[in-house]
Amino acid sequence: MTLAEQHRPVLDAAHGGDPAALAQLLRLCQPDIRRYARRSCLVSDVDDAVQEALLVLSRRLGSVRLLAAFSGWLFKVVRHECRKLARLALRHAPYDDERAERWLAAQDTAGLRLDLVNALESLPADYLHMILLRDFAELSIAEIAALLGLTAAAAKSRLHRARLLAREYLVG
Template identity: 65%
Template structure:
């Protein structure tokens, strides 16, 4: 992401408040942001991380003091959004990391696979379907909606609930049921 040097006049104009330059800068930045998010976010969070990072850039670019730092700032924005969205998706509490590490240490790879299979098998079919389409086939929310005939919000809701139930099954030792 060498946007700061590659598009210096555009960046300078956007920083100065030119709405057309800002729009163009966001358009140019989007593929790099998306590529980075695809490597660092949960698959289900990529679109949200990209959108949020672009929104932050559009709101806070005028406050960036050193324009040469734009690329690094953009990467940090995406990193932060990936972590934030990942914590929300997984209901991850950073203070429970030690507990999670202890849970993982007492399980070997075969045991983890068995538990994951059991967690997936415990899911209701309508939750399992969207989870497999998203995480195994790597379909987008829109593609899942088209394939299943569900609305986009319904797909997102089912995916969220499926992950929550699987997590509850794995970490809480409770059977998943709805």
């Protein structure tokens, strides 16, 4: 059942301009928007993407011509917000290699170990598991994917996000 079918009466009323129905629709859609944003955004951008998507929903719901296409439209808005936030983050180049090298050179071994432990402890469990399997247990992507029941592409993606978060913690 699509989001539009699931919330049809509230969606119709909100589309018709009922402010109470719009407020209820925003509450009903938020968990789905957040779940989709977690898959589409950097972890640090999820809350911002959800907020922006809800704002776009509240402002532009009246322009949606076919309410049956509401779910697709809403997830397209979330995906657009995630990409916009990623572009903004990349424009500032927070992870340039020179900066990382300077940071590493300035660290003593004991301090680096402590920072690395703290960075790993800050990761969500799924991401920590990926780093431990790949970088400490030295399993291949294919082995990790088979072990976790993922596709190789999903395992690579999860590992990439895990490393980005760890790097963000250490260098950012």
